[in-house]
Structures are given as C-alpha cells and as structure tokens.
Amino acid sequence: MKPTQSLLMVFLLPVLMIIVPALILGAFALTIAREKALDSYRIQSADLATLVEMANFERRLGNLHESLTQALNESKNNHPSKLDRYSEYSYIDLQLDEMGERIEHLAGSGLIDDLHADNAETLLLSFQEYRRFIDMANEAATLNQNNVGDFMQEAEANFNRFIIFTQRTFEALTERANERHQQTFQALSRSIGTLVWFGLGLVCVLIGGAAFASWRINRRLMIIGDAILDLSTSHQTIPDFDDIQRISQRHSGPLKHIATALLSFRKTEQKRREAERKVHRLAYYDTLTQLPNWRLMKEHLQLSIDTNQQTDTFGALVYLDIDNFKRINDSCGHRAGDCLLQELSERLSALNIDGATLGRVGGDEFVMIVEGLPADLLKAAEKTERLTEQLQHSLGQPYQWGQKEHYLSASIGIALFGDSEHNVDNLFQYASAAANLAKQSAPNGLRFYDPAVQAELEAKTELERDLRLAIERQEFVLVYQTQVDSKGRAIGAEALIRWQHPQQGFISPGTFIPLAEETGLIVPIGQWVLEAACAQLVAWANDTSTDHLVLAVNVSAKQFQQPDFVDTVRGALANSGASAQRLKLELTESTVIGSVDDTIARMHQLKALGISFAMDDFGTGYSSLQYLKRLPLDQIKIDQSFVRDLHQNPDDMAIVQTIIAMGRALGLNVIAEGVETLEHWRYLNDHQCHAYQGYYFCKPLSAVEMVKRSLTPPPMLT
Known part of the structure; x- marks a missing residue:
C-alpha cells in the first residue's frame, strides 16, 4: 500500500468507526425486531385460530346436540330397527369422538392454558359429563328403556352448562387474546425501543470514540501542520519538535x-x-567588532533619510576617524590594534544614545547615524555637537594593553540631513570630507560639513590627478637652503622640493606633500628627489668651491620603510657617481616609531655606505630617549617652532638649551633651523649650537644662486 493510501485510511478511520458498527448494529436490530414481530404474529395467529375454532366448536356442538335430540326423539316415537339405531348410534359416537378431539385440541392451546390452568380441565370434564349422559341416553334408546328422557334432560342440562361455560370461556379468551395481543405489541414496542435506545447509546459511544479518535488524529495532524508552518516561516525560531x-x-x-x-x-x-x-x-556585520558594516549602515541611512522626510526632522551622520591609529599597529602590532578597536566599539555601544546606530565602515573608521533631531537646523547641530562630546570623552579614556596605557582620539565629521536633496553616497562623502578636514586642522577635532568642504575635496581630487601627471612630466624642481657653521661659512645645504604647476605656478610643499603621503605618491617623488640630489652632488664635486658641501635630503617614513630602500639609495649613488660621504638623510621621529630594530638595522646598512643621518624636527614628536641613544644618528635638528619666538618665550629658550646640551652629551652635532635674525644666531651661538639654517643666511634658491650666495663673505656676529 502506498503511503498516501495509508494516510487516507488514517483520515477515514473515524468514519469507519461509526459506519461499520452502525451497519452491524442496524442489521442485528432488524433481525431481533423481525424475530419479535414473527413471534407476535405467531401468537396472534394461534390465538385467532383458537377463537375461530372455539366459535366453530360451539356452533358444531350445538348442531350435533340438536341432531342427537332429534334422533333420540324420532327413535322414541318411531321405533326404528336395531340396525338403524346402531348406525345412528355409530354416527353420533363418531361425531362425539371428533368433538372430543377438538375439545382436547382446544384444551391444549396456549390461549386457554394462559387464561387459567383449570380451564382446559374443566372444559374437558364438562364435555365428558355431557357425552356420558348422551351415551347413556343413546344406550337407553337402543335398549328401549323408558328412562331415555331422564338421560336427555341431564344431557340437556350438561349441554346448557357446557354452552354457558364455553361462551364464558370464549369471552374470556377474547379478552385474553386482546390482552395477549396488547402485551405482545407492548413487548415488541419495548424490544424495539430497547434496541433503539441501545442503538442510540452505542452510536453515541461510537461517535464519542470516533470523535476522540478524530481529535487524536486531528491533534497529531495539527502538530504536524504546525511543524510544517514553523519550518516554512523563516522569521520564526524553529521549535524543539x-x-x-x-x-x-x-x-x-x-x-x-x-x-x-x-x-x-x-x-x-x-x-x-x-x-x-x-x-x-x-x-552586514563587521567580523572584528560585530557592529553593522558599510553595507548595512548605507541601508539604515537610507531608511533614516526617508523617516526624517516624513516626520520633518533632522538626522546626522557622524563620521569618526581614529587619529594616528597606524602608530598603534606599527608600535604594538595588529593584535593590539584589533583589541583596542574592539574595546573602542564596546565603549561607543555602551553609551546607548537614543536614536543612534553605530557601525564600522573601515579599518579605524566608524559612523553613527543619529535620528530624531530637532526640526531647527541650529538646534539639531547643537544637539549633535553635545553627542559628539560624549563620544570624544568616552574615546579619550586610557586603553590598557599589556603593561602600558594607550590614548586614542578621533577626528569627527558631521553631515546633517533632512530633505530630499541628500542621498546616501553624498552624505557619506560629506561626513568623510568633514572628518578629513578636522584631522588636518588638529587631532581630536570636529567639523560640520558645508559646501566649502565639497569644493575643497574636489580641489584635492584634482590636485591628486595633477600630482600623478607631475611625476611623469618632470614638473618638480629642487631648491637649496644653505647650512652654515658657527662662523657663518657654508658647510652644506638642504634640498627642498618645489612643484612648478603649468597653470598654478609654484605650489608649496605644505600643499602637496601631505597629499603625496596620503596617496603613496611620496615614494616615487622621494626617489626623484634622491636621484636629483645625487646629480647635484656630482655637479658640486666638480667645483673646488663647492666640493666640500654636504647635501641633506628629507626622507619620508613611508619611503624609508620600503623593503628595497637601501638598494634604492645604493643604486642612486652608483648611477650618479655621487659621494656617499656628502649625502645626509634627514629622518623624522615618525620614521623611527614602529619597528625600531628594523629601522636601526637599515640605518647601519646605509651608514656602512658612508651616509650620515640627521633627526629632523627634533622635539615635536614622541621620540623616546631610549630609542635616541640606540639610533646611529650624526645630527639632531632643532625645529624652527622653538627658534621663531626664542627671545619672547622662556620655554623655547629652555627647550633649545636642553636640546643642545643633550646633543653634546650624546656626541651629536646640533643644527638649528628657522634662524631669521641676528639675535637668533647670537643666542644659539652663545649656547654652543654647531650649525644654522634659515632666512638670515639664505632663502631656498636654485643651485646656482645658492652657490653664489655661499661664496659671498659670511655675516659677522657683533
């Protein structure tokens, strides 16, 4: 049997439980009712036959008695022969025998027996007494005795008594037959009623059993149906089943x-x-922080834009860019950076800002979508600013990693939205641009987006395109600023790059160098500077008046950390023929931070070539003295920010004196940049600074003009 057929039998079972027993019960009830009806019919038929026979018997007995009386009277008056008398007597005797048999048959009927137990016996005795006197009268008539009339009178009396008794019996039998008929009908009715009630009871039991079976089957089917629905509904949790x-x-x-x-x-x-x-x-979620990722945040932002348009309120997209996070990865490793990002995301999530959704969209970049801001733009901006203060305060708390505490800050850009002019991509672009401007202004800064931001961003994009073309078109030039000793004599120069834009003219390094660092173009630009500087050293080496000059070249951290940097420098020296002893590489403190051991090893490889090193912008970064004493430096360079206000700021004086003393203690040459007045030179010289660089001696010039300037008599200290 197929499973579907078996399952169909399960559905038909409750029906079969009622129909089959009901059919059997109906057939059984009909059989019993038929038997009862037949019994009733037989009884009624027998009683009716008894009554009919009783009536016929009385009639025939009356005819027979009349015939006997007439025969006996004729015999008395006519004196028939013995043969006639004997024949008549035989006929009468046969009639009486037949009547006797009928009386016995009537006496044996159930109706008479049911009427009274003595009725049948009394009926037989009465008939026998009547027959006895008839026989006696007949015998007396045969013998010609005179007492025939006496016997006939007795027979007549017995006949009358028998007739009266039979009439009474017939009436009683009629009444009893009627009673028996009613009793039989009532018994049949009771039997049918009993069968009906029994059938109804059994049917109720069957219906109850079928209902229970149906309930159980339906319950199981409902369980199965609910299970199928639960499995088919994807948004519900799968039950245990x-x-x-x-x-x-x-x-x-x-x-x-x-x-x-x-x-x-x-x-x-x-x-x-x-x-x-x-x-x-x-x-849709970031695997490290478990926060919504870029894709989910874009969808949520679109929903927020639609909601704000319907409710006539403002929303805000807050873009958080962690400041100098690369420093954490470089100094402590990426594992530490990941742990700090996780803790940072937990802190931001723990703020539970109403109507705010936090997500991570980049390595160290987070966004927060804030909904339900006031409909007034100024009030919305003020509320958003208060929220960002909470973010900055939470982020500013120390982070523990290993045995050290770390501090993080975030540059935040905010883009408000509330009308149909904004779309998702533009808002992310605006907020990111505002965050970049905040980072350029100062760490831990905050900027709101305005149209000027977009204009500045587009200008930056165009500048990046032109910068890439500038490398191909050789639009860069080097200028040189003289470096002098304590007597004002030229001992070298610093090579400074300039960009001669075809349309915009000379572009300051402060404009394009940060962009080059950001885009990675600083590496090919630095390669060009190094090769151009080596070529200039070769030109100076061919002139006795300039062959002693040392040329300093700035090297960016990204350029220095290139795996092939040592080979690149070696190749530039070899290709140009420049002397390594006349090349000085200026490194910033950010170059050293990170893999210190690799940096030191690379510096020693370059030192082996004869190249010297200077620490540029000393005092403005986060260098540790522990690192400083390990680095194979030749010179430290006092940043111009400490020299510019030397005579107005006692703190700058103290810093300058400390740096000079530190350099002398470590056996390092000290050079000060930003020397713009005689007073600057005199003060530095009085505190035994070794070398100087600044506008007081020479502005950045071309190589020819710088040489001319360096050949003039040096200024004198007065």
Missing part, C-alpha cells in the same frame, strides 16, 4: 514516516538557517 519526536517514537505507519521526515527536515532547515545567519552576519 518534542511532540513530533514522541509521534516518531510511539507510532508506526505513515504518521511515523511523516514525523521522521519532519525531524530530518528540521535538522536540514536548522543548518540552512544557521548558514543563512552566518552569510547575513558576514554580509
């Missing part, structure tokens, strides 16, 4: 197969949903 488990264990047949199939499908569906959740998690 305990009832399905019990069905599979306690039952057999199609229900067991269905339950087993559902349990198997549940496992499959659970695995599918788990895989779907993992895919959704990977697609």
Whole structure:
C-alpha cells in the first residue's frame, strides 16, 4: 500500500468507526425486531385460530346436540330397527369422538392454558359429563328403556352448562387474546425501543470514540501542520519538535514516516538557517567588532533619510576617524590594534544614545547615524555637537594593553540631513570630507560639513590627478637652503622640493606633500628627489668651491620603510657617481616609531655606505630617549617652532638649551633651523649650537644662486 493510501485510511478511520458498527448494529436490530414481530404474529395467529375454532366448536356442538335430540326423539316415537339405531348410534359416537378431539385440541392451546390452568380441565370434564349422559341416553334408546328422557334432560342440562361455560370461556379468551395481543405489541414496542435506545447509546459511544479518535488524529495532524508552518516561516525560531519526536517514537505507519521526515527536515532547515545567519552576519556585520558594516549602515541611512522626510526632522551622520591609529599597529602590532578597536566599539555601544546606530565602515573608521533631531537646523547641530562630546570623552579614556596605557582620539565629521536633496553616497562623502578636514586642522577635532568642504575635496581630487601627471612630466624642481657653521661659512645645504604647476605656478610643499603621503605618491617623488640630489652632488664635486658641501635630503617614513630602500639609495649613488660621504638623510621621529630594530638595522646598512643621518624636527614628536641613544644618528635638528619666538618665550629658550646640551652629551652635532635674525644666531651661538639654517643666511634658491650666495663673505656676529 502506498503511503498516501495509508494516510487516507488514517483520515477515514473515524468514519469507519461509526459506519461499520452502525451497519452491524442496524442489521442485528432488524433481525431481533423481525424475530419479535414473527413471534407476535405467531401468537396472534394461534390465538385467532383458537377463537375461530372455539366459535366453530360451539356452533358444531350445538348442531350435533340438536341432531342427537332429534334422533333420540324420532327413535322414541318411531321405533326404528336395531340396525338403524346402531348406525345412528355409530354416527353420533363418531361425531362425539371428533368433538372430543377438538375439545382436547382446544384444551391444549396456549390461549386457554394462559387464561387459567383449570380451564382446559374443566372444559374437558364438562364435555365428558355431557357425552356420558348422551351415551347413556343413546344406550337407553337402543335398549328401549323408558328412562331415555331422564338421560336427555341431564344431557340437556350438561349441554346448557357446557354452552354457558364455553361462551364464558370464549369471552374470556377474547379478552385474553386482546390482552395477549396488547402485551405482545407492548413487548415488541419495548424490544424495539430497547434496541433503539441501545442503538442510540452505542452510536453515541461510537461517535464519542470516533470523535476522540478524530481529535487524536486531528491533534497529531495539527502538530504536524504546525511543524510544517514553523519550518516554512523563516522569521520564526524553529521549535524543539518534542511532540513530533514522541509521534516518531510511539507510532508506526505513515504518521511515523511523516514525523521522521519532519525531524530530518528540521535538522536540514536548522543548518540552512544557521548558514543563512552566518552569510547575513558576514554580509552586514563587521567580523572584528560585530557592529553593522558599510553595507548595512548605507541601508539604515537610507531608511533614516526617508523617516526624517516624513516626520520633518533632522538626522546626522557622524563620521569618526581614529587619529594616528597606524602608530598603534606599527608600535604594538595588529593584535593590539584589533583589541583596542574592539574595546573602542564596546565603549561607543555602551553609551546607548537614543536614536543612534553605530557601525564600522573601515579599518579605524566608524559612523553613527543619529535620528530624531530637532526640526531647527541650529538646534539639531547643537544637539549633535553635545553627542559628539560624549563620544570624544568616552574615546579619550586610557586603553590598557599589556603593561602600558594607550590614548586614542578621533577626528569627527558631521553631515546633517533632512530633505530630499541628500542621498546616501553624498552624505557619506560629506561626513568623510568633514572628518578629513578636522584631522588636518588638529587631532581630536570636529567639523560640520558645508559646501566649502565639497569644493575643497574636489580641489584635492584634482590636485591628486595633477600630482600623478607631475611625476611623469618632470614638473618638480629642487631648491637649496644653505647650512652654515658657527662662523657663518657654508658647510652644506638642504634640498627642498618645489612643484612648478603649468597653470598654478609654484605650489608649496605644505600643499602637496601631505597629499603625496596620503596617496603613496611620496615614494616615487622621494626617489626623484634622491636621484636629483645625487646629480647635484656630482655637479658640486666638480667645483673646488663647492666640493666640500654636504647635501641633506628629507626622507619620508613611508619611503624609508620600503623593503628595497637601501638598494634604492645604493643604486642612486652608483648611477650618479655621487659621494656617499656628502649625502645626509634627514629622518623624522615618525620614521623611527614602529619597528625600531628594523629601522636601526637599515640605518647601519646605509651608514656602512658612508651616509650620515640627521633627526629632523627634533622635539615635536614622541621620540623616546631610549630609542635616541640606540639610533646611529650624526645630527639632531632643532625645529624652527622653538627658534621663531626664542627671545619672547622662556620655554623655547629652555627647550633649545636642553636640546643642545643633550646633543653634546650624546656626541651629536646640533643644527638649528628657522634662524631669521641676528639675535637668533647670537643666542644659539652663545649656547654652543654647531650649525644654522634659515632666512638670515639664505632663502631656498636654485643651485646656482645658492652657490653664489655661499661664496659671498659670511655675516659677522657683533
């Protein structure tokens, strides 16, 4: 049998439980009713036959008595022969025998017996007494005796008594037959009623059993149906299916197969949903911080834009860019950076800002979408600013990693939105641009987006395009600023790059160098500077008046950290023929921070070539003295920010004196940049600074003009 046929039998079972027993019960009830009806019919027929026979007997007995009386009277008056008398006597005797048999038959009927037990015996005795006197009268008549009349009188008397008795008996039998008929009808009615009530009771029991069976079957089917619905509804949690488990264990047949199939499908569906959740998690959430990623935040931002347009309120997209996070990865490793990012995301999530959704959209970049801001633009900006203060305060708390505390800050850009002019991509672009401007202004800064931001961003994009073309078109030039000793004599120069833009003219390094650092173009630009500087050293080496000059070249951190940097410098020296002893590389403190051991090893490789090193912008970074004493430096350079206000700021004086003393203690040459007045030179010289660089001696000039300037008599200290 097919499973579908078996399942159909399960559905038909409640119906069969009623129909089959009902048919059997109906047939049984009809059989019993038929038997009862037949019994009643037989009894009624027998009683009716008895009554008919009783009536016929009385009539025939009356005729027979009349015939006997007439025969006896004729015999008395006519004196028939013995043969006639004997024939008549035989006829009468036969009639009496027949009547006697009928009397016995009537006496044996159930109706007479049911009337009274003595009725049959009394009837027989009465007839026998009557017959006895008839026989006696007949015998007396045959013998010609004179007492025939006496016997006939007695026979007549007995006949009358017998007739009266038979009439009374007939009446009683009629009444009894009627009673028996009523009793039989009542018995039949009771039997039918009993059968009906028994049938109804049994049918009720069957209906109850069928209803219970239907309820159980329906309950199991409902359990199975609910299980199928639960499995088909993807947004609901898959239940435990305990009832399905019990069905599979306690039952057999199609229900067991269905339950087993559902349990198997549940496992499959659970695995599918788990895989779907993992895919959704990977697609919409950041794997490190478990925060919504770029894709989910874009969708949420679009929903926020639509909601704000409907409610006539403002929203804000807050863009957080962690300041100098690369320093953490370089100095402590990426594991430390990941842990700090996780702690940072937990702090931001713990703020529980109403109507705010936090997400991570980049390595060290987070965004927060704030909804439900006031409809007034100024009030919305003020509320957003207060929220960002909470963010900055939370981010500014120390982070513990290992045995050290670290501090982080974030540059924040904010883009407000509330009308149909804004779209998702533009808002992210605006907020990111505002964050970049905040970072350029100062760490831990905050900027709101305005149209000027976009203009500045577009200008930056155009500048980047031109910068890439500038490398191909050789639009860069080097200028040189003289470096002098304590007597004002030229001992070298610093090579400074300038960009001669075809349309904009000379562009300051402060404009394009940060962009080159950001885009990675600083590496090919630095390579060009190094090669141009080596070529200039070769030109100076061919002139006795300039062959002693040392040329300092600035090297960016990104350029210095290139794996092939040592080979690049060696190749530039070899290709140009420049002397390594006349080349000085100026490094910033950011170049050293990170993999210190690799930096020191690379510096020693270059020192082996004869190249010298200077620490540029000393005092403005975060260099440790522990690192400083390990670095193979030849010179430290006092930043011009400490020299510019030397005579107005006592703190600058103290810093300058400390740097000079430190350099002398470490055996390092000290050079000060930003020397613009005689007073600057005199003060530095009085405190035994070794070399100087600044506008007082020479502005950045071309190589020819710088040489001319350096050949003039040096200024004198007065």
